[in-house]
Amino acid sequence: MTGEARRPHTGRRRNEAARRAILDVAVDLLGRPGDTPVTIDTIAAAAGVGKQTIYRWWPSKGAVLLEAMAEHAGTAIPVPDTGTLRGDLEAFLTATFRAAGERLTATVLRHSMAEAQRDPHAREQMRALIETRRRVLRGILERGRERGEVSAGSDLDLMVDQAYGVLWYRILTGHAPLDDAQAAELARALSAQAG
Amino acid sequence: MTGEARRPHTGRRRNEAARRAILDVAVDLLGRPGDTPVTIDTIAAAAGVGKQTIYRWWPSKGAVLLEAMAEHAGTAIPVPDTGTLRGDLEAFLTATFRAAGERLTATVLRHSMAEAQRDPHAREQMRALIETRRRVLRGILERGRERGEVSAGSDLDLMVDQAYGVLWYRILTGHAPLDDAQAAELARALSAQAG
DNA sequence: CCTTTATCGAGACCAATCGTCTCGACAAGT
DNA sequence: ACTTGTCGAGACGATTGGTCTCGATAAAGG
Numbered sequence: 001m002t003g004e005a006r007r008p009h010t011g012r013r014r015n016e017a018a019r020r021a022i023l024d025v026a027v028d029l030l031g032r033p034g035d036t037p038v039t040i041d042t043i044a045a046a047a048g049v050g051k052q053t054i055y056r057w058w059p060s061k062g063a064v065l066l067e068a069m070a071e072h073a074g075t076a077i078p079v080p081d082t083g084t085l086r087g088d089l090e091a092f093l094t095a096t097f098r099a100a101g102e103r104l105t106a107t108v109l110r111h112s113m114a115e116a117q118r119d120p121h122a123r124e125q126m127r128a129l130i131e132t133r134r135r136v137l138r139g140i141l142e143r144g145r146e147r148g149e150v151s152a153g154s155d156l157d158l159m160v161d162q163a164y165g166v167l168w169y170r171i172l173t174g175h176a177p178l179d180d181a182q183a184a185e186l187a188r189a190l191s192a193q194a195g
Numbered sequence: 196m197t198g199e200a201r202r203p204h205t206g207r208r209r210n211e212a213a214r215r216a217i218l219d220v221a222v223d224l225l226g227r228p229g230d231t232p233v234t235i236d237t238i239a240a241a242a243g244v245g246k247q248t249i250y251r252w253w254p255s256k257g258a259v260l261l262e263a264m265a266e267h268a269g270t271a272i273p274v275p276d277t278g279t280l281r282g283d284l285e286a287f288l289t290a291t292f293r294a295a296g297e298r299l300t301a302t303v304l305r306h307s308m309a310e311a312q313r314d315p316h317a318r319e320q321m322r323a324l325i326e327t328r329r330r331v332l333r334g335i336l337e338r339g340r341e342r343g344e345v346s347a348g349s350d351l352d353l354m355v356d357q358a359y360g361v362l363w364y365r366i367l368t369g370h371a372p373l374d375d376a377q378a379a380e381l382a383r384a385l386s387a388q389a390g
Numbered sequence: 391c392c393t394t395t396a397t398c399g400a401g402a403c404c405a406a407t408c409g410t411c412t413c414g415a416c417a418a419g420t
Numbered sequence: 421a422c423t424t425g426t427c428g429a430g431a432c433g434a435t436t437g438g439t440c441t442c443g444a445t446a447a448a449g450g
Binding site: 061110111113114116117118126127131134155157158159161162164165166167168170171172173174175176182185186187189190192193 | 256277287305306309311312313321322326327329349350352353354356357359361362364365367368369370371377380381384385387388
């Protein structure tokens with residue numbers, strides 16, 4: 001990631017390779033051990049890019065981090081269809097916890113959420129990303145309701161928040177792990193409370 | 196909070212009034228509308244205190260914010276004893292959500308959690324505070340288990356995280372409110388999944 | 391072709407902010 | 421009375437987010 005082959009100039013059009021380098025470097029720096037500073041200057045330097053090239057395309061540092069996070073954590077979690085609510089939940093939550101619990105990803109998520117609390121641009125991107133994720137899980141619950149596995153009185157949004165709440169709470173405080181066992185148990189608990 | 200009666204000098208001993216002013220001002224500034232900057236300088240100025248008086252007693256800005264939060268949000272939530280798990284949960288969660296959902300408190304919590312992600316001192320204080328809170332709720336669940344209202348297979352720590360997870364997740368993203376109705380529904384859901 | 395135009399990398403520059411250090415004043419301890 | 425630790429005030433250095441400028445480069449467009 002440090003000074004090798006020169007990036008070809010693309011003249012009047014946006015340099016896509018530079019964009020990639022910036023986003024990749026942002027994630028890479030966040031993952032470095034110790035308290036490596038992740039600043040606009042270090043990102044620009046490591047990506048071999050001028051600061052203006054960053055600010056020409058992103059409104060703030062937080063916006064860069066959030067987009068980097070969205071791409072890094074954007075591994076599409078497949079929407080399962082096992083035939084039962086519990087099965088679907090277990091598959092979805094296991095994949096989700098596994099992705100979010102991975103060390104680098106967890107670090108990126110932590111910093112992104114922190115940044116979203118102070119940078120309005122980042123906050124907006126975070127809200128959109130959160131909303132997208134919530135909708136997917138809510139869809140799984142709605143299918144369960146149509147099958148009669150979720151009682152009519154259940155608050156689906158609250159159930160969604162119980163799942164993602166556990167995820168974020170643990171990522172931010174680090175008091176407990178996010179692993180397959182926890183995902184399975186959460187799936188069991190949620191489907192039990194739904195009936 | 197701005198320049199009135201002078202604070203009496205206490206000579207060689209710590210000035211408790213100054214300590215109070217610092218912590219109160221920190222919360223007060225966080226609650227100001229708009230993007231009022233909450234910096235060490237503004238805190239010191241508004242509290243009528245020298246910066247050194249802050250750094251003599253706290254290791255970092257984050258540590259000040261976290262202690263201010265701990266005191267502000269430290270309203271002891273009474274541990275209920277209604278005789279049933281659901282009753283206890285509803286009472287506890289209602290009081291908790293009501294406190295955390297209050298505008299100023301929510302703002303303080305948001306900033307504190309963000310600060311905890313970048314300041315090691317704040318992070319440590321946050322961890323301790325989180326742990327204290329979790330223990331109280333876990334105690335309620337354990338009582339329920341002794342009464343046979345919680346199946347042996349239930350993961351109490353996970354249940355605790357479902358509750359506090361919802362709280363923090365909503366405070367940080369702001370996508371849904373924390374009110375009595377949500378607390379009651381969460382109490383219902385958790386006690387349903389426990390049986 | 392040759393002019394215009396937008397991006398690029400590099401870095402100077404500004405403003406905000408964290409944290410350190412110094413200073414004179416003051417009062418408790420002795 | 422002398423020493424010692426805190427107090428309020430503020431200068432100072434370092435870091436960092438964001439703006440601005442500059443020369444180089446290549447696409448657009450007649």
